[in-house]
Amino acid sequence: MAEKLIGQDIAPPDLVAKITGAAKFAEDFRAEGMLFAKLLLSPMPHGRVRSIDTSRALAMPGVIDILTADDLPAAEPPGERALTNEPHYVGEPILAVAAVDETTAADAIEQIEVDLEPLPFVLDPLESLRPDGPNARLGGNTIDGRELKSVKWTEADFAAVAEGKLPMGEPVQEWSVGDLDAGFAQADLILDDTIVHQSLTHHPMEPRSCMAYWQNGKLHLYGSTQSTARARVSLANSLDLDPQDVVFIGQYCGGGFGSKITMSPIMHVPALLSRKVGRPVMLRITRYEEHYIGRARPGFQAWTRIGWRNDGVVTAVDLYIVQDHGAYGSSGDHMSASAVASLMYQPAAMRFRGITVYTNTPPRSAQRAPGGAQIVAMLEPLMDKAARELGIDRVRMRRANAPDHDSRFGPNQGGLTSAYVREALDVGAEVFGWAEKSRLSGDRNGTRVTGVGVGLSPYVGGSSGFDGLMVIRPDGDLYIHQGIGNLGTHSFADTARAAADVLGMPWERCSVIWGDTSDHLPWSSVQAGSQTAHAHTRANHAAAMDAKRKLQEIAARDLGGSPADYEAADGRVFLRSSPSRAMSFGRAAERAIALGGEYSGRELPDDIHAVTVGAAGALAGQGLMGVAKDNYSHEGGTWSWVVGFARVEVDVETGEVEIKEYAGVADCGTVLHPRNLASQIHGGGVQGFGQARSQKWVFDPKWGVPFAHRLYTARPPGILDAPLVMDWGAVNEPDPENPVGAKGIGEPPIGAGSAAITSAIADALGGVCLCRTPLTTDVILAELEGRKQPYGRLDTHV
C-alpha cells in the first residue's frame, strides 16, 4: 500500500502555471465585444450627491453607458453597495463608465460633473464619541447587534485624555467572567496601559479586477475570490438570482488575506453594466483603487489592566477596546480580540468592554487573524514587562498561563478540541535556541542593541459540516471536486489528500477540480478563518469513505465474499486474504455506472446541501461517486497556535530595527504539507513584521484624505525586510476531532510575527513598551533620544 500522502511535500497542481505565467487571473480573460469600465471615486470623506451631469461623457465617441447607484439593488444601512449616492469615505466609488477601451472610459470620467453636498465626517473614533463629536454615518456612529445608534460619552469620560489615557465611557459590548476585584486582589503585580494599534489595508498582490457577461440568462463572472462555491452563492443572492444562473470562474487568486472571502461588492459593476449594455464588461482595479475598496483591518485604541501572581500566573484581565470600524458593515475584531486574550492568558477573572465606532475611512473586513493579530501584538510586550519585574523567564511565564486540552475561555467559557501550547513553546524554544539567545538581550554592538522577543498567537482553525464530492471514472483515476478557492494556501489540493489516503490512491492518479462552478463544485466552507484544512479534510474523508464502501460492495458483489473483506489501494479493490482477487478502480467505475443508484450518483444522500445536489446531479453516471456530508464529531473549539521568536538589533542612534532571525513553531494538529506549512508560518510572520514595524495609514485630519494609498507610502514589508535566518517547526500532534488530525494554520502566523517583533523591540529598549504599532523609526528614535513622541498616545491614522 502506498505511503500516506498526508505529511509529504507534494507540489500543488497549479504550481507550474503560476510560475510560468500561464495561469489566468481575472483580468487576463477576454470576451467577444468586451468593454472596459472605470470608476469615479468620491473626493470627499462624507457627502451626498446632489446631481450628476454625464452629458459630456456620454457624448464622447466610444463611451457606451454609465452605471450609478440608482441601477444597483438597495442595501439597508450600514450595508454597502458597489456604488453610492452618499459616499462615506474618500475613494468610495460613485459611478462607473463603460467604453470601448479603458483610456476612453478614464477620459470620460474626467468629463463628468458630480455635485456633492459635504456632510460632517470623522476619522478618529474617539472624536466621534465626544459629546459634540460628528458621526460618520447619518444614522449613528456604532452598531449594537444589528441596530445603528449614536453613542456620545461625557466630558468627564475624556478627562484623562491629555495624559494619554483611553477614555472609557459607556460600552456597547461587554462580558465578564469570575470576580475581577478578587482577581486583582490576588495579584502581586498589576500593570495598566493605553495601547494603540493601526488600521491596515489588506494589499493582496492581485487587486479585485473582474469581468462579466450574460448568456441565455446566466451570469458568467470572472473574479478573484478565496472561496469559489460560496462566492457564486453570495453573488447570486446579492443579485436576486438562482445560484444555478451564476457561473463563477476564479481558478487563481492573487491573495486575499480575508478581503475576498466570497464575492466583492465591486463585482456588481461589471455584472450589472454588462446586463445593461448587453456586452461583456471588464473592470480592472488599480492599486490606488484597491487601497480604497480592498478592505482593511480595524484599528484599536485600547486600555488594559492585568494582574499577575509572583509566579507569573495571570489572575485578572480588564480590557477596553475602542474599535475603528470604517464606514460600513459590522465588524467583530474587538470581540475576537477579547476571546483571544482570555484564551491566551487564562485569567480566572476577566472583564471586556468595547465599542466599535464608524469612521469615514475605507471599509473593514476580516484580515488574517482578525482581532487576534492586533491583541497579541498589543499585550505580549506587557507580559514581557511583567516577566521582567517579577524576574521570570518570558517563555516560562507564557507556559505558566497557557491553556491545555481541558481549558475554557471567553464569554461563554467554551472548550477546545486540543491545545498543544506548552509543547509548541518547548519546541519553539528548542528550534530558536531560546536559552542561549535570550541571554543576548541588551547586548551592545557599537550603536546596536540586541532585543529578543517571543510572541504567542492563537486563532480559530476549523469548522465542520460541509460536503465532499468525488468520482472514480472508468479511466481509474480519482477526480476530487473542491468548492474552496485557490487562495495560495494550497488547501484546495492539500485537503484532497485525505480522500486519496482513504482510497490508497497515488497522487498522480488524483485530479483536483477547482475554481470554476460549471465544473460542478460541492458546498464548501468559506476559505477564511483557517477553516478549510480542517473542514475539507473532514468532508473529503467522509466522501472518500463513501466511495470506499461502494468499491467494497461492488467488489463483493462481483468477486464474492463480504464487502468488509475488501481493501482499496493503488487503484485496485482487492480481497485482503487473497490480494490477487481484485478489481481495478476503472472496472469498478464501469460497474458503478451500470448499477446506477447511489453507486453512480443517481441517488444522493438526504443530508447534503442543495449546491452539492446540483453538482452531484450533473456528475451522476460518470463513474463511481463518493459524496457525503461531514457528520464527524466536532466537540469544542478548534484553535491553532504559532509561537514566534525573534532577535532584533535596534540602532540607538537612528531608531532603525533589523530583524536578525525569526522562528515560528505551530500547533496545527497533524502536518498536512510541511513545505506549505513553512510558507504559511514564514509568510504570515513577514506580514506581521510589517504590522509591527512599518505598514500604516495616514490621513490628513482636516480634509479626511488618505496618503498611504500607494505601496510605497503604506509600507507593507518586502522580502528585504525579512531576515536571512528564518526557521520553523511544528508539534505535529493530531487533533482528536479531525479524522486525519488536521487543524487550520493560515491565521496565527501573522500575530506571532508581529508580537515577536513588538516584544523584541521592547526588550531592546530595556523593557519599555511604546504601546503602539507600527513601531516606526521616528517613534523608536524619539524614545531613545528622550524627545517628545511624534504622535499623541491615542493618535490614529498617523
Place this chain on the structure above:
Amino acid sequence: MAVIRDMMPTFELLQPTSVEDTVALLQRHGERSWVLAGGLDSLDWLKDRVKRPETVVELGGVLELRGVRPTANGLEIGALTTLSEVASHREIVERFGLLSTAAGHVATPQIRNQGTIGGNISQDTRCWYYRGGWPCYRAGGNTCYAATPQSMNREHCVFGGSRCVAVSVSDTAPALVALDAEMVIRNTDGERVVAAEDYFLGPDIDITRMTVLEHGDLLTHIRIPSTWAGARFYFEKVRDRQSWDFALVSVASAIVVAGGRIERARIAVNGVAPKPMRLPDVENLVQGMPPNEDTAAAAGELAIRGARPLRHNDYKLPLTRNLVRRALRDAGA
C-alpha cells in the same frame, strides 16, 4: 470635473536617437513636453494625470547618454546610465565608492535596473500633498497644505522651507554634492556646466522646480573630478523599511585624513531640506581636527543648528545629528 488617478492618459511619444535631436524636440515642444528616462518618477505623475504633458520625449534610444567614461580629471557618467550600473561599475566603486554605495541604496534592485542616475538626481519631491494634486504653492496655488498645525508632515523638511516644506529625496544627490560633481546640461543654445551644489534649487529661488533644468534643457552627463578619489567615504540612508523606501534622512561624506587630523571634508545630508544640503560650517569646523568622538559630537550639533521642525518631524533633528556624527566617527575608524 471629476478626477481619475492611476490611469495613463494618451500623449504623443517621441523617441529620438541623439542628443541633438532630443534638444531640438524639447525646444520645439517647450512647456508642453516632458523628458522620460527610467520613468520611476515620471510615470507616477502621468498616470495620476496631475502633470499632463502633450508630448513625452523618451530617451531610451539616445545611446550617447549611457555609460561611464574616464576623463582627464576623473569620470564622466552618462545621465541615462542605470543606477545598477553606477552601483557596480568597477571604476566608480574603486575611486568614488560614495556614489556607488548611494546608488545601491536606491529603492529596490528592480527599480535600480530601470532607474537612471540622471533621473534619480532630477526627480521631483514626494510631498504627498503636492503629488496628490493638491493646489499648493509648488503646484501654482497659494497655500502649503503640509505646514499647517494639523498637517501630516513627518517626512517634510526641517531646513530651507519657504512657502514649501517638501524635501529632496534623491539618494545619489548628496553623494554627488559631496564629490564636487558637475552637471553637464545641453539645449539648443549649447552646453553649460553647473556645480552639483548649484544644480538643485530651493523654493526660495523657484518653487515650481527642484533643479536648474528649464524646459528645453537636457541633463546629458555628470562629471566627477578626481578631487575626492580615494577619500574616506561614508553614506547612510535611514528609512522605515528596506524595500522601496525613500530616505527619512541620508548623509554622504568625503573626508581626507592625514597625520591624524582631518585635512578636508565634504558633508551633505538629504531628506531634511528642499535640496540636498551641503554642510559648509561643519566642514570648516572639522578641518584640522582629529576625527574622534568629540569632533563628531560637535559636528553633529552644528549640523542641526537652525533647524526648525514641523509638527511631526522633530525626530529628523537627532537623526541628522547622529548621522553626521557617524560620518565623522567613521573617518577616524
